Amino acid sequence: KNQVEQSPQSLIILEGKNCTLxxxxxxxxxxxxxxxxxxxxxxxxxxxxxxxxxxxxSNGRYTATLDADTKQSSLHITASQLSDSASYICVxxxxxxxxxxxxxxxxxxxxxx
Amino acid sequence: EPEVTQTPSHQVTQMGQExxxxxVPISNHLYFYWYxxxxxxxxxFLVSFYNNEISEKSEIFDDQFSVERPxxxxxxxxxxxxxxxxxAMYFCxxxxxxxSNQPQHFGDGTRLSIL
Numbered sequence: 001k002n003q004v005e006q007s008p009q010s011l012i013i014l015e016g017k018n019c020t021l022x023x024x025x026x027x028x029x030x031x032x033x034x035x036x037x038x039x040x041x042x043x044x045x046x047x048x049x050x051x052x053x054x055x056x057x058s059n060g061r062y063t064a065t066l067d068a069d070t071k072q073s074s075l076h077i078t079a080s081q082l083s084d085s086a087s088y089i090c091v092x093x094x095x096x097x098x099x100x101x102x103x104x105x106x107x108x109x110x111x112x113x
Numbered sequence: 114e115p116e117v118t119q120t121p122s123h124q125v126t127q128m129g130q131e132x133x134x135x136x137v138p139i140s141n142h143l144y145f146y147w148y149x150x151x152x153x154x155x156x157x158f159l160v161s162f163y164n165n166e167i168s169e170k171s172e173i174f175d176d177q178f179s180v181e182r183p184x185x186x187x188x189x190x191x192x193x194x195x196x197x198x199x200x201a202m203y204f205c206x207x208x209x210x211x212x213s214n215q216p217q218h219f220g221d222g223t224r225l226s227i228l
Contacts, residue, residue, distance in 0.1 A: 043219030
């Protein structure tokens with residue numbers, strides 16, 4: 001069964017600290033993996049999209065990694081800011097099909113001053 | 114930066130009534146999508162739309178739902194005979210191309226509350 005599991009479910013860190021969020025998936029065959037940021041009450045915003053051949057992709061202070069062999073991805077946030085408080089959602093595509101986008105439940109990140 | 118806009122931001126409707134959710138996608142985008150997110154749950158794909166027809170739809174998107182692009186700018190989701198379980202946040206998204214590795218730009222959603 002195609003699934004995307006994220007950990008931790010929630011995370012609280014102090015402003016300025018780094019953190020890493022995890023995503024494990026069992027989606028097959030794999031097409032691509034993306035990370036979204038969703039602020040409370042807002043729509044998701046795309047951070048990165050990675051295909052099979054990409055191991056690392058950065059977007060400012062956000063760096064996503066992908067290990068297609070172990071079917072794991074991580075999102076590393078450097079020097080966290082209060083505005084990073086949000087849910088971070090991992091989404092995996094099984095085929096070149098929007099229907100086959102498998103959404104994770106997200107990690108709720110809270111940055112404290 | 115261009116945005117996807119959705120109206121209304123909050124819709125309260127009696128069970129059994131019809132509701133229309135409106136979206137204005139980014140102007141040069143050709144592919145349009147509706148998603149829903151029940152409170153505390155995962156985002157769920159409903160439907161994708163291209164060239165004035167549905168390209169994909171999920172099992173959720175049954176005969177109760179329909180989509181339309183009535184003019185060059187609006188994209189609507191109609192829900193007939195609403196049920197309590199239709200209460201959710203509905204997100205519209207658009208993309209320039211239809212491949213799943215293209216970024217989709219989301220609106221801020223319409224919160225639908227069925228009483």
